[in-house]
Amino acid sequence: MLSELPPAAAATFTVKVQRQDSRDSAAYFEAFTVARAPAQNIISVLLAIAEKSTNSEGKKTTPVVWDCNCLEEVCGSCTMVINGRVRQSCSAMVADILKDPEAQNTITLQPMSKFPVVRDLWVDRSRMFENLKRLQAWVPIDGIHNLGAGPKETPDHQTERYDISRCMTCGCCLEACPQFTKDNAFVGAQAIAQAMYFNSHPTGATLKADRLDVLMAEGGVSDCGNAQNCVKVCPKEIPLTEAIAKAGRQLTVHAVKKMFEMK
Ligand code: SF4
Ligand code: SF4
Ligand code: FES
Structure with a gap:
């Protein structure tokens, strides 16, 4: 099996894991030595570590905790910071x-820093889902009876929305965003893009004004500093900066409308 590895590859490598025993305890690093194997991904490395639960110093330790589900880059739950x-x-x-010489045969695994750590590499991403609730990121329907055919849509319109629909709520865009911190109210690029997704849906647009009210308030679009880090790290290549720009345009129209309504 090892013959499938590049000839120069070492038989083992070091995995440094940033660990944290509970939500409130201090973080620390623990190193593990793992054997190289063909077609090895980080999840299989974590499984190998869990199987032995012995660190590089030969001491027994607790298994590293992480989150995952789909194993095919669809659910977003296994997101973590790997070698930075x-x-x-x-x-x-x-x-x-490990092909990168800067890695020096070492892989460092850390939890995302913008979400509370539950344990080790497992973080609590509920803030993202709460933001989607605040923005009513859904298509409202009146009951479950047959409502007849939905509104007609052009393929171009569907294609435009499909890009944003691929979001898996992974959190990469928020981890990379300098404006999104653990303590502030910024909803971030992911929620803004989802609001635009539902605002451009013919039925979803019935809640457009409510969504724009949320995006106009504290933590909304004006908190974005346009650093564009989000779009660079999105694994689904979602056009996040375009969505933010679109939200800005919709908010301008919304603000003018509100001004006239007040008169
Ligand atoms: S453009 Fe910059 S500030 Fe705005 S959401 Fe993206 S990373 Fe954050
Ligand atoms: S927009 Fe991209 S990076 Fe952000 S949560 Fe969705 S899939 Fe992840
Ligand atoms: S387990 Fe990796 S994205 Fe679902």
Whole structure:
């Protein structure tokens, strides 16, 4: 099996894991030595670590905790910071990471820093889902009876929305965003893009004004500093900066409308 590895590859590598035993305890690093194997991704590395639960010093330790589900870069739950880059651990291949000479045969795994740590590499991403609730990121329907055919849409319109529909709420865009911090109210690029998704849906648009009210308030679009880090790290290549610009245009029209309504 090891013959499938590049000839110069070492038989083992070091994995440094940033660990945290509970939500409130202090973080610390623990190193593990893992054997190289073909087609090895970070999830298989974590499984190998859990199987032995013995660190590089030969001491027994607790298994490292992480979150994952789909194992095919669709659910977003396995997102973590791998050698300084936020990404999904199920699609991060060991061979690719260690190819970089700067890695020095070491992989460092850290939890995302913009969300509360539950334990080790497992973070609580509920803030993202709460933001989607605040923005009513859904298509409102009146009951479950047959409502007849939906409104007609052009393929171009569907294609435009499809791009944004691929968001998996992974959190990469928020981890990379300098404006999104643990303590502020900024909803971030992901929620803004989803608001635009539902505002451009013919039925979803019935809640457009409510969504724009949220995006106009504290933590809304004006908190974006336009650093454009979000769009660079999105694994689904969602046009986040275009969505933010669109939200800005919709908010201008919305603000003018509100001004006239007040008179
Ligand atoms: S453009 Fe910059 S500030 Fe705005 S959401 Fe993206 S990363 Fe954050
Ligand atoms: S917009 Fe991209 S980076 Fe942000 S949560 Fe969605 S898929 Fe992840
Ligand atoms: S386990 Fe679902 S994205 Fe990695």
